[in-house]
Amino acid sequence: MSALPETRLITKVALLYHEQKLTQTDIAKRLGISQVTVSRLLKRAEENQIVRTTVISPPGAFIELEDMLERRFGLAQAIVAESQSETEESIQAAIGAAAAYFLMTTLSSGEFIGVSSWSASLLAMVDQMHPVRKIERCTVVQVLGGLGNPAAEAHANHLVTRLARLVNGEPCFLPAPGVVGATSSVSVLLKDPYVRQTIGFFGKLTIALVGIGSIEPSSLVASSGNVLSARELQNIRSRGAVGDICLRFYDADGQEIRDPAGNRVIGIDLETLGHVPRAVGIAGGKRKYAAILGALRGKLINILVTDQFTARRLEKGETRAS
Numbered sequence: 001m002s003a004l005p006e007t008r009l010i011t012k013v014a015l016l017y018h019e020q021k022l023t024q025t026d027i028a029k030r031l032g033i034s035q036v037t038v039s040r041l042l043k044r045a046e047e048n049q050i051v052r053t054t055v056i057s058p059p060g061a062f063i064e065l066e067d068m069l070e071r072r073f074g075l076a077q078a079i080v081a082e083s084q085s086e087t088e089e090s091i092q093a094a095i096g097a098a099a100a101y102f103l104m105t106t107l108s109s110g111e112f113i114g115v116s117s118w119s120a121s122l123l124a125m126v127d128q129m130h131p132v133r134k135i136e137r138c139t140v141v142q143v144l145g146g147l148g149n150p151a152a153e154a155h156a157n158h159l160v161t162r163l164a165r166l167v168n169g170e171p172c173f174l175p176a177p178g179v180v181g182a183t184s185s186v187s188v189l190l191k192d193p194y195v196r197q198t199i200g201f202f203g204k205l206t207i208a209l210v211g212i213g214s215i216e217p218s219s220l221v222a223s224s225g226n227v228l229s230a231r232e233l234q235n236i237r238s239r240g241a242v243g244d245i246c247l248r249f250y251d252a253d254g255q256e257i258r259d260p261a262g263n264r265v266i267g268i269d270l271e272t273l274g275h276v277p278r279a280v281g282i283a284g285g286k287r288k289y290a291a292i293l294g295a296l297r298g299k300l301i302n303i304l305v306t307d308q309f310t311a312r313r314l315e316k317g318e319t320r321a322s
Contacts, residue, residue: 004082005101007048008061013038014045015063031077032106032278065311069304072314073296076278076303083284083307088120091284091307096124099209099282099305107167109135111206114268114276115163116246117146117156118178119211121282126159129166138169141201143208144246144267145178174198176266178247179228183263195266202268208276210301212283213244214291232261243291245270245281245300252290252319254298270300278303284310290320 009031016022016030017038024042028035045051050058062080069078081098083091103125107113115122140163146156157173164171175198176189189195215237228236228247236259240251247265249257256270273279281301283292289310295301296314 004060005098007058010041010045011050011061011063013041014051017042018051062308062311065315068315069311079305080308080311086309088285092121092124094307095121095282095284095305097128099125100129104129104132107132107135110137112139112141112201112204114141114143114205114208115160116144116210117142117159118144121211122209123159125282126162132167136168138167139172140164140169141172141198142174145174145176172198172201178267180264180266186264186266189266202272205276207278208273209280209282210245212281212288212291212295214288215241228261242294245295250294250298252294254294254300289313
């Protein structure tokens, strides 16, 4: 892990305290950290000469962009990571590292952590996390079915299991496909006690970590077997869909597109996600721009982790990536 994520947090705390005149208590509540940590970071800001007469944003920290996103879209927090290029690989690595640092510094004991099972960005996050020693009794809940082909099951299990280990928690798997073959299969699977137990945790989530998908599934999702048919996707696209969160599709304004195909999805729905105190969308890049914008407009998430290229397009008010 580089020192940049901590530098970003130090700078953000300094800006909120010195320029926006928030109290240390208010900052602690807003960022999900302790007041002692706020005080320590303010001291570090002075030691590092970030605070002089004004707050100085170091290279690679995009505090002004973050503040703009928070104000424009009513976000509780925006985190903009520096990607070395606009390739999907570079962006995933950058936002994965930023999301990892966010999670490591904000989690508390006893949290219920929801995680979608199919997201390259979430996998990048977990791969860049260090064990969080200060917390215990957390539960990591899989919020989208992961069974499909054997590779799909392995991926979902890896993501949930590794995150649980990193936060000293217990994994709670959703042993069902993300998309079943027929609606009648859903009612059968929902009778399974393990499936019922996991879905019962959805209402207890204190934080949800979700990817934001474009209409065209990524190679990772496409290889899982957890995708809708080409005809179903075309039908959803014709109705104005721009993206999905956990296979729940929505339009450019973030309004859910209800379709019979959605009845075959086993996972968290957008209404339940909207009640999670911290719904964290982790996504970036040109291919996902319209989906990210729609999620922000519909307030489907209240925390966004993205890259600086995407953030600048959002700042300009572009309706699609150019």
